[in-house]
Amino acid sequence: MKIGIVCPYSWDVPGGVQFHIRDLAEHLIGRGHEVSVLAPADDDTPLPPYVVSAGRAVPVPYNGSVARLNFGILSAARVRRWLHDGSFDVIHIHEPSSPSLGLLTCWAAQGPMVATFHTSNPRSKAMIAAYALLQHALEKISARIAVSEYARRTLVEHLGGDAVVIPNGVDVDFFAKAEPQAAWQSELTRGTTAGDGPAAGGTIGFIGRIDEPRKGLPVLMRALPKILAERPGTRLLVAGRGDRKEALENLPRQMHARVEFLGMVSDEDKARLLRSVDLYVAPNTGGESFGIILVEAMSAGAPVLASDLDAFAQVLDHGQAGELFANEDADALAAAAVRLLGDEARRAELRRRGSAHVRRFDWSTVGADILAVYETVADGAASVAADERTTGLRARLGLD
The missing domain is CATH 3.40.50.2000 (Glycogen Phosphorylase B;)
Known part of the structure; x- marks a missing residue:
């Protein structure tokens, strides 16, 4: 399977989300899948061969901390190029509601998309105000994962919908x-x-x-x-x-x-x-x-x-x-x-x-659960595409 993973936070500043994405990518590669990770990174940051830089990030106050995020016209162009070159079977976006690469990917991508929500926050006026901007992008997501019950609760309260809980993995x-x-x-x-x-x-x-x-x-x-x-x-x-x-x-x-x-x-x-x-x-x-x-x-x-x-x-x-x-x-x-x-x-x-x-929490369990989500959304997309081709063919043949 060709899998594209989007990291919202700068690769050169270690954090829990980056470690999760790194370990997930390496687990999937070890299972024989083709994986590409798009992440913000400074030009001089040494990157693993599976990571593609989306350019330098800027520090932004986020979730009680300072996150280094990547957003803008140049970033959007890099997202589109990465999507075009990757031809992914499934795209996995982390923190799609943050003002970074995940949201840009939601806007630009087509096809099966999985999103993982890591953040646990109380309901906020800022998130309520942003919902109208996020709604169209988030509606394109095929399946949602939350890393804990508390991240799931944040998703439900802020954005509606639900998610399956799959925890972070560790070797x-x-x-x-x-x-x-x-x-x-x-x-x-x-x-x-x-x-x-x-x-x-x-x-x-x-x-x-x-x-x-x-x-x-x-x-x-x-x-x-x-x-x-x-x-x-x-x-x-x-x-x-x-x-x-x-x-x-x-x-x-x-x-x-x-x-x-x-x-x-x-x-x-x-x-x-x-x-x-x-x-x-x-x-x-x-x-x-x-x-x-x-x-x-x-x-x-x-x-x-x-x-x-x-x-x-x-x-x-x-x-x-x-x-x-x-x-x-x-x-x-x-x-x-x-x-x-x-x-x-x-x-x-x-x-x-x-x-x-x-x-x-071992990757042998967590990785298998995430891969099952990928396969479910990919199979669902293939089934929908097949139905659309059949419907189109029947229409052209005058059978409907």
């Missing part, structure tokens, strides 16, 4: 088989202490953009002094782009040495980090429709502690595969982290439950 074995990094491990992981002494520590991991408040690092930083008061040997590893000075400005100076900033890490190092920590904390405060990092952490065998966002609760099987704390409550985060770091049996239980639960 579970990639994370499960990663080698831990000794420098990131604590005495708990190495088994040199029972973990319940007054000086015992443990390693907490956080991965996310430091300068994006909704990722929740400020909440974790507010919790850290109380964690260190109970477990002074605790270390926090922070991976992600942003200003470390800004992150540390409200933390007492004598505690700065307990925080290590790793900057941007490769996929391999992310997997090693998640395999090395005693506890992964996701303190995100909102704007999340899924929580791919939770799936990655569970795949690596890390016990997970996350804010009780609806989407996070669903990914963590409502507290069965990972623990939850009250959103934005630094005291609740600290209390839960101290308890978990001191309870080896509970952490082992979360590892077992998380490792079992996460298999439903």
Whole structure:
């Protein structure tokens, strides 16, 4: 099958949607399909052979963050050329309602189209106002996918219609088989202490953009002094782009040495980090429709502690595969982290439950579900085309 996938966000700025599209494309290519991804990208960005650049993106405030999007006359021309050259059996558009390549593709494309909705937002006046502009384009979509029940709810409330829920995918074995990094491990992981002494520590991991408040690092930083008061040997590893000075400005100076900033890490190092920590904390405060990092952490065998966002609760099987704390409550985060770091049996239980639960998010399952949607809309389009040819032939023969 020839599959065209449209990425709305800049390929050179990592994010959950880009990772999902990358992994989906590589999974489909591995299954023998021909895949082309159209994405915004700077001219000097190294791209995989299956990615076609639609030109440079511009930063736009979107969904509580800053997204790098691509829109305009030049972008529209590149979309049309990509569609013409691709002759795709099915086109898969991600976030078609965002002001980027997906919406341009909806306007320009003909034939079977699938759309995936990632965003989870409260109903907004801006979205209601934009509906008239979006309606014609969205009516051309043959099938809709939402990555979670909360993304589906956003779609229903904002735009009408419905969607099948297919979660984001993860290569579970990639994370499960990663080698831990000794420098990131604590005495708990190495088994040199029972973990319940007054000086015992443990390693907490956080991965996310430091300068994006909704990722929740400020909440974790507010919790850290109380964690260190109970477990002074605790270390926090922070991976992600942003200003470390800004992150540390409200933390007492004598505690700065307990925080290590790793900057941007490769996929391999992310997997090693998640395999090395005693506890992964996701303190995100909102704007999340899924929580791919939770799936990655569970795949690596890390016990997970996350804010009780609806989407996070669903990914963590409502507290069965990972623990939850009250959103934005630094005291609740600290209390839960101290308890978990001191309870080896509970952490082992979360590892077992998380490792079992996460298999439903593996690409072997998710990819097959997405491919089934492709085949359904492609077969439906072929059937409609055949009916139209038959009707036309009967009319020309005077049989109707």
